[in-house]
Amino acid sequence: MKNIVLFGKPGAGKGTQAALLKEKLQWVHISTGDVFRYNIKNQTELGQLAKSYIDDGALVPDEVTIKMLSDEVEKNPDANGFIFDGFPRTTAQAEALDNLMQDKSMKINATISLEAEDEILIQRLIQRGKDSGRSDDMDESKIRNRFDEYNQKTAPLIDFYQKQNKFVAVNGIGSIDEIALKLEQIVADL
């Protein structure tokens, strides 16, 4: 069994690539953003709790997010592998993920980072907002806030995973298929 983290700023293409990898490998894809949006849509207690943070472009508190992620892993005892998309986003989350993996005799094999410049990402997000109606993609100040959150809280994870020799950077600019091929190759070599 292998497990990977797809890492990168909002708009880097994590969700798109995770969906393709999931199709290819038949692994379980967990996107914490998607789980939050599902809960908001269905007006669950978790959704109500997360909504104000997501609407502001802020991170949902660690305690809530970590519990939710661990529940999602528990729901899939027969998984061949997990693709974690949008998690971890803080050092506390990364430590919790390592502990969860260890408890289950599993591990993160690699953290694959999709890299692109902010200005390109902002253009992509604004376009996605128009196509999907996602409110946190439609407002440039919310997008900027998500980038600030990334820079302050998520960027330190580069060092966290580099120290574990698990960090692999991939150019996130290019055709979707081209990038998907690169990711497949990285996963095959793990």
Ligand code: AMP
């Ligand atoms: P995403 O779909 O990954 O861009 O996530 C959308 C929003 O959901 C983020 O801006 C956060 O508000 C929230 N979110 C998703 N994943 C996490 C996480 N790991 N930790 C905290 N908040 C998260």
